[in-house]
Amino acid sequence: MSGKYTVSYEVPYYECDVNATMKISSMIAIIIKVSEEQSDYLNRGSDFVHQFGVTWILTQYEVFLSRLPKVGETILVSTQATSYNKFFCYRNFWIETKEGEELVRVESIFALMNYTTRKISSVTEEIIAPFESEKITKIKRAPKIPALNQAESLPFRVRFYDIDSNHHVNNSVYFNWIIECLDYNFLTTYEPAYINIRFDKEVEYGNLIESQYEIISDDDRMKTLHAIKIGQTKYCEAEIDWKKR
Amino acid sequence: MSGKYTVSYEVPYYECDVNATMKISSMIAIIIKVSEEQSDYLNRGSDFVHQFGVTWILTQYEVFLSRLPKVGETILVSTQATSYNKFFCYRNFWIETKEGEELVRVESIFALMNYTTRKISSVTEEIIAPFESEKITKIKRAPKIPALNQAESLPFRVRFYDIDSNHHVNNSVYFNWIIECLDYNFLTTYEPAYINIRFDKEVEYGNLIESQYEIISDDDRMKTLHAIKIGQTKYCEAEIDWKKR
Numbered sequence: 349m350s351g352k353y354t355v356s357y358e359v360p361y362y363e364c365d366v367n368a369t370m371k372i373s374s375m376i377a378i379i380i381k382v383s384e385e386q387s388d389y390l391n392r393g394s395d396f397v398h399q400f401g402v403t404w405i406l407t408q409y410e411v412f413l414s415r416l417p418k419v420g421e422t423i424l425v426s427t428q429a430t431s432y433n434k435f436f437c438y439r440n441f442w443i444e445t446k447e448g449e450e451l452v453r454v455e456s457i458f459a460l461m462n463y464t465t466r467k468i469s470s471v472t473e474e475i476i477a478p479f480e481s482e483k484i485t486k487i488k489r490a491p492k493i494p495a496l497n498q499a500e501s502l503p504f505r506v507r508f509y510d511i512d513s514n515h516h517v518n519n520s521v522y523f524n525w526i527i528e529c530l531d532y533n534f535l536t537t538y539e540p541a542y543i544n545i546r547f548d549k550e551v552e553y554g555n556l557i558e559s560q561y562e563i564i565s566d567d568d569r570m571k572t573l574h575a576i577k578i579g580q581t582k583y584c585e586a587e588i589d590w591k592k593r
Numbered sequence: 594m595s596g597k598y599t600v601s602y603e604v605p606y607y608e609c610d611v612n613a614t615m616k617i618s619s620m621i622a623i624i625i626k627v628s629e630e631q632s633d634y635l636n637r638g639s640d641f642v643h644q645f646g647v648t649w650i651l652t653q654y655e656v657f658l659s660r661l662p663k664v665g666e667t668i669l670v671s672t673q674a675t676s677y678n679k680f681f682c683y684r685n686f687w688i689e690t691k692e693g694e695e696l697v698r699v700e701s702i703f704a705l706m707n708y709t710t711r712k713i714s715s716v717t718e719e720i721i722a723p724f725e726s727e728k729i730t731k732i733k734r735a736p737k738i739p740a741l742n743q744a745e746s747l748p749f750r751v752r753f754y755d756i757d758s759n760h761h762v763n764n765s766v767y768f769n770w771i772i773e774c775l776d777y778n779f780l781t782t783y784e785p786a787y788i789n790i791r792f793d794k795e796v797e798y799g800n801l802i803e804s805q806y807e808i809i810s811d812d813d814r815m816k817t818l819h820a821i822k823i824g825q826t827k828y829c830e831a832e833i834d835w836k837k838r
Contacts, residue, residue: 360622360626361629361757361758361759362622362625362626362757362763362765364757364758365753365754365756365757365758366753366756366757366758366760367758368758371754373754377605377607380607381605381606381607384606419758505773507769507773508610508611508772508773508775508776508777508780509610509616509618509769509773511610511611512606512607512609512611513606513609513610513611513612513613513664514606518607520607524752524754527753527754528750528752528753530753531753532753532798532799535753553777554777
């Protein structure tokens with residue numbers, strides 16, 4: 349497929365939890381790295397983009413999981429910028445076994461933010477052309493995330509080590525706060541089958557955040573809803589459908 | 594050098610902090626992985642060791658740093674089991690540039706713990722022979738870590754994601770709790786030059802730990818002392834000498 353970029357990756361033990369499968373936060377960190385590598389490869393890395401006074405922000409992911417990568421497993425991580433419109437870029441990721449079995453598919457929405465105004469900036473040909481993605485007029489949106497009704501919550505401090513070398517709280521870190529709300533029994537019984545997460549605002553070093561959650565279970569399904577808040581302001585929201593391990 | 598095992602590693606952005614240098618916790622996680630790889634390579638991996646009812650525990654590190662690895666840098670990570678006596682195994686690690694410049698040297702002390710009694714078990718030829726390390730009678734100890742006088746502290750919950758696929762709180766995680774006590778200004782002004790850390794007991798999932806710290810600064814030096822405690826019980830202690838970045 350034109351414009352698809354793939355790297356091989358061996359899953360290290362420290363990116364896996366007690367289930368010996370990959371932490372969601374580590375999986376997200378890896379796929380972002382692969383998209384940065386593609387951008388560098390196409391000479392559209394962060395230095396190139398920053399000269400226009402803009403930076404990439406990630407607004408939403410949908411993650412479809414058939415199973416999580418296992419400790420020691422060699423996986424193929426691919427990405428492709430599939431399409432874009434005036435303000436949004438749509439990028440897919442795939443995690444596959446060496447034999448080509450799809451384990452995870454991610455559909456993501458990126459946008460360019462102006463450093464000074466902090467507003468979304470329109471996508472320019474200069475930045476997007478080398479990715480060979482399709483120009484579309486339609487604005488695609490992921491499904492709306494249901495609001496929490498009876499939320500419980502855990503507090504977290506945003507740590508120094510939560511900020512990466514790009515000077516941002518990495519999107520992957522939000523999953524540390526989300527997952528930690530669910531207990532040992534839950535997390536060793538269930539694994540995620542579908543994740544829908546939306547990033548509204550970026551938390552900063554030193555912030556004290558509340559990770560709200562609600563577990564919705566009935567005969568047929570196990571679902572959790574999540575919101576990352578500071579005071580009444582929502583920074584991130586997510587829903588996760590779970591299946592038995 | 595006989596018995597030395599080396600792997601090449603490219604430092605990813607998400608294992609670096611805002612200084613664009615490697616997090617100490619990530620550096621420790623990597624070196625442990627390399628020693629596990631050597632053990633697997635010599636058919637002395639965890640499955641082999643576990644059949645004798647014992648498991649490796651790491652009791653102490655001394656880390657000597659000339660500089661931290663940088664984001665995107667390809668480093669060579671080497672390890673060698675240098676010597677052992679009746680109860681302790683001494684293992685060194687080195688992190689070097691591709692050109693052979695030594696960035697970090699680590700001297701560590703491992704022991705075998707009996708699963709049932711939780712006591713130190715003597716080192717057997719069967720387990721140690723393939724590493725070609727020297728049998729010694731002397732018991733080497735790292736320098737004693739000074740006690741804290743006027744400690745401040747921050748509380749941390751041991752998180753689900755702090756437990757790795759070996760079902761333990763990874764030694765590297767203690768550095769997350771230690772480093773977080775120092776503030777942004779400190780951590781962007783100084784980098785570690787020497788770390789001496791000792792693990793006394795293992796914390797467990799759900800524990801609420803106190804990360805105690807004390808900053809000792811005078812004209813010539815910047816030193817921090819650390820202790821990880823639950824109640825009055827010390828689980829880990831460390832001292833770090835810092836130098837200007």
